[in-house]
Amino acid sequence: MSMDGMTDAQTAGGMLADQLDRLLAAVDAPLLQRVEAGQGAGPLGEQLAELGLPLALAPETKGGAGLGWQEMAPAMMSLGAHAAPAGLGEAMVANWALAHAGMEAEETPPAVAADPLEMDDAGKVTGMAALFWAAEGDEALAVARAPDGPRLVRLATQGRAEPLPTLGRDPRLRAAWDRAEPLASAPAPMGEATLRAPLAALRAAQIAGGLARQLDLSIEHGNTRQQFGRPIGKFQAIQHMIAQLAAEAAAARASVRIALRALDAADADPGAVPGVLPAVAVSKARTSLAVTRAVPHAHAVHGAIGVTQEHILHHFSRRLWQWREDAGDEHEWSETLGRAALARGGDALWPELVSLSGG
Amino acid sequence: MQAAFRFDPVDLPPSAQALREEVRAFLAEHRDRWRPALVAQSWTGFDRDFSREIGAKGWVGMTWPKEYGGAERSALERYVVIEEMLAVGAPVGCHWIADRQSGPLILRVGTEAQKREYLPRIVRGDCCFCIGLSEPDSGSDLASIRTKAERTDTGWTLTGRKIWTTNAHHADYIIALVRTSGGPQDRQKGLSQVIVDLTLPGVEIRRIHDMTGEAHFNEVTFDGVELPEDALLGVEGEGWAQGMAELAFERSGPDRYMSAFPLFRLTVDEASRQAGNDGPDRLAARRVGQTIAEMATLREMSVSVAGMLDQGEDPAQEAAVIKELGVNLEQSMPEMTREIVGVPAGVTDSDLAGMRAELQQLAPTFSLRGGTREIVRGIMARGLGLR
Numbered sequence: 001m002s003m004d005g006m007t008d009a010q011t012a013g014g015m016l017a018d019q020l021d022r023l024l025a026a027v028d029a030p031l032l033q034r035v036e037a038g039q040g041a042g043p044l045g046e047q048l049a050e051l052g053l054p055l056a057l058a059p060e061t062k063g064g065a066g067l068g069w070q071e072m073a074p075a076m077m078s079l080g081a082h083a084a085p086a087g088l089g090e091a092m093v094a095n096w097a098l099a100h101a102g103m104e105a106e107e108t109p110p111a112v113a114a115d116p117l118e119m120d121d122a123g124k125v126t127g128m129a130a131l132f133w134a135a136e137g138d139e140a141l142a143v144a145r146a147p148d149g150p151r152l153v154r155l156a157t158q159g160r161a162e163p164l165p166t167l168g169r170d171p172r173l174r175a176a177w178d179r180a181e182p183l184a185s186a187p188a189p190m191g192e193a194t195l196r197a198p199l200a201a202l203r204a205a206q207i208a209g210g211l212a213r214q215l216d217l218s219i220e221h222g223n224t225r226q227q228f229g230r231p232i233g234k235f236q237a238i239q240h241m242i243a244q245l246a247a248e249a250a251a252a253r254a255s256v257r258i259a260l261r262a263l264d265a266a267d268a269d270p271g272a273v274p275g276v277l278p279a280v281a282v283s284k285a286r287t288s289l290a291v292t293r294a295v296p297h298a299h300a301v302h303g304a305i306g307v308t309q310e311h312i313l314h315h316f317s318r319r320l321w322q323w324r325e326d327a328g329d330e331h332e333w334s335e336t337l338g339r340a341a342l343a344r345g346g347d348a349l350w351p352e353l354v355s356l357s358g359g
Numbered sequence: 360m361q362a363a364f365r366f367d368p369v370d371l372p373p374s375a376q377a378l379r380e381e382v383r384a385f386l387a388e389h390r391d392r393w394r395p396a397l398v399a400q401s402w403t404g405f406d407r408d409f410s411r412e413i414g415a416k417g418w419v420g421m422t423w424p425k426e427y428g429g430a431e432r433s434a435l436e437r438y439v440v441i442e443e444m445l446a447v448g449a450p451v452g453c454h455w456i457a458d459r460q461s462g463p464l465i466l467r468v469g470t471e472a473q474k475r476e477y478l479p480r481i482v483r484g485d486c487c488f489c490i491g492l493s494e495p496d497s498g499s500d501l502a503s504i505r506t507k508a509e510r511t512d513t514g515w516t517l518t519g520r521k522i523w524t525t526n527a528h529h530a531d532y533i534i535a536l537v538r539t540s541g542g543p544q545d546r547q548k549g550l551s552q553v554i555v556d557l558t559l560p561g562v563e564i565r566r567i568h569d570m571t572g573e574a575h576f577n578e579v580t581f582d583g584v585e586l587p588e589d590a591l592l593g594v595e596g597e598g599w600a601q602g603m604a605e606l607a608f609e610r611s612g613p614d615r616y617m618s619a620f621p622l623f624r625l626t627v628d629e630a631s632r633q634a635g636n637d638g639p640d641r642l643a644a645r646r647v648g649q650t651i652a653e654m655a656t657l658r659e660m661s662v663s664v665a666g667m668l669d670q671g672e673d674p675a676q677e678a679a680v681i682k683e684l685g686v687n688l689e690q691s692m693p694e695m696t697r698e699i700v701g702v703p704a705g706v707t708d709s710d711l712a713g714m715r716a717e718l719q720q721l722a723p724t725f726s727l728r729g730g731t732r733e734i735v736r737g738i739m740a741r742g743l744g745l746r
Contacts, residue, residue, distance in 0.1 A: 233745040242745060257659060
């Protein structure tokens with residue numbers, strides 16, 4: 001299986017990614033404007049739904065397609081590279097969590113909650129959370145901290161949900177619950193990180209796709225925009241900015257594998273679960289860091305046209321800035337990695353680096 | 360979508376773990392002998408006896424054919440050995456260049472006689488090679504070199520000068536890029552590679568001290584050195600292409616991001632010590648964690664490139680990416696030490712402070728050697744279709 005942007009048509013994941021790429025090629029700046037204005041994605045929304053992506057990561061025993069995380073990497077990166085106007089990745093995460101908690105996967109699973117809630121002794125849930133790709137009336141899927149351990153809970157959102165404006169401008173709700181009775185509840189298969197970890201991995205993959213897109217746009221601009229009698233890509237300063245952008249995009253893509261490999265290992269062997277959080281930390285920290293470093297280069301190359309509403313670049317910049325902050329940014333995950341490393345001391349540093357990056 | 364850089368996933372072979380343990384145990388026996396200044400020099404640190412011991416373990420030229428003394432092990436197994444060496448800053452300088460590029464070059468383009476002459480000696484850890492590329496007037500513009508080899512009845516006469524030659528004062532041989540036909544206007548055309556015995560009459564080696572006070576660099580002058588016919592390596596006139604392929608070996612390995620790792624280790628130890636009962640402060644934790652995320656990712660990419668080289672591919676672009684990112688990380692390490700643990704102002708007389716000072720002074724060279732940062736970025740730009 002190749003994770004370098006060239007999908008392996010032999011695997012189901014590769015075929016899905018190809019189909020997704022073909023459909024998402026229709027996404028342009030005007031469509032993204034319309035989606036942000038609340039006018040919907042039109043027929044593309046239905047075509048995307050027909051792909052069945054939400055079921056990809058859930059095991060076949062729970063109604064899913066039983067595909068692996070690494071296998072779904074090209075599809076997840078494609079979601080980022082095209083700024084897909086649908087919460088397909090989040091739906092994949094929701095069904096993965098539902099299935100691993102012993103529940104059935106669904107074609108339209110509940111909206112994933114970004115933040116944990118609290119459950120009391122009576123099993124009632126309280127708290128506030130952002131919900132991804134949620135509309136009024138949708139159900140929510142959240143992790144709730146409970147007296148006997150974290151639980152995965154389904155909740156209704158009637159009444160106490162309002163649109164949550166963000167930098168990325170995807171349709172989020174801020175929902176609140178006050179001693180709400182869950183519709184369903186089960187022990188969270190990966191503890192408190194049950195939604196946060198796979199979400200962070202998804203965002204890492206989306207970031208990798210989005211940065212690849214900004215690189216493509218920057219190369220295109222460098223080769224076509226003329227100033228001083230030549231394409232601006234002929235100037236060394238521009239070449240070096242694009243090279244730096246490319247290096248960060250390459251690192252982002254390579255780092256995604258670290259999280260996905262760990263998630264696949266944990267799916268196959270419960271003994272591998274402790275390895276998930278450090279791996280996710282590396283991927284999310286590295287991809288978020290890549291956004292911080294790379295996006296300014298893309299804007300420097302594009303000049304003024306790159307900040308305009310009508311150009312497509314900002315649709316990626318804003319999403320990348322959003323995704324680097326969703327499910328923990330580079331500072332938070334770096335701190336997690338750093339605290340653990342400092343507690344273990346210098347001797348453990350090298351062995352830990354080796355085990356994090358493939359052994 | 361952009362796929363100029365391919366970092367295919369690569370798994371280390373099952374034998375890797377046992378080999379890694381073996382190398383660690385071997386290094387553990389030697390580590391206490393190395394003073395911090397030597398460890399700070401990483402792979403440029405020179406110790407011929409140590410290289411002989413590594414050769415005796417079968418860890419030099421370990422991927423080469425058995426008929427030349429090699430062990431025919433995989434490039435990924437070799438990768439495990441060299442990264443363990445770098446992790447402890449082992450002084451592997453005597454065999455490093457020969458193992459990394461000179462030997463593979465001879466294997467790739469050398470005659471049978473050359474392979475039999477040099478490879479077994481390199482494998483024993485007993486044959487030191489250095490690289491003759493830059494000249495006083497030719498640094499980044501390598502195609503402008505002027506050292507020339509003129510044909511004679513018995514071979515060649517070599518005249519010219521090479522500079523920045525690491526460890527030439529210790530080395531047995533230099534592989535030099537020289538002009539064998541045409542003139543400077545021909546640039547890459549008419550260049551060849553020659554193997555020169557550094558004990559030959561007419562070879563003069565002048566040491567160049569760097570700001571640390573050490574003298575790894577040298578200027579090597581060739582004043583009418585008489586070379587035998589078989590000094591020519593590979594095809595006459597193909598020196599440029601041969602040399603560029605050799606550079607891919609040089610740019611892609613873990614030495615491109617591991618040079619300052621021993622300092623990172625010491626810094627983590629010190630930061631742990633300074634941390635109170637509540638643990639380290641947020642800045643220290645974040646800085647260390649970010650470095651871990653960057654290094655783990657670089658390792659992921661680097662193992663992938665080793666796998667690609669093993670498959671006979673030419674990952675020149677991928678190697679450039681690793682060099683670009685790797686040297687930035689290496690150069691940031693002395694600054695990280697200052698940020699999170701602090702060192703007494705400029706003081707050099709403790710292990711940590713001494714190593715920090717050494718690496719502070721070596722750091723500028725990280726983005727100069729093997730191709731400057733600006734040259735490497737230009738190579739990437741070409742690969743991306745901008746030039």
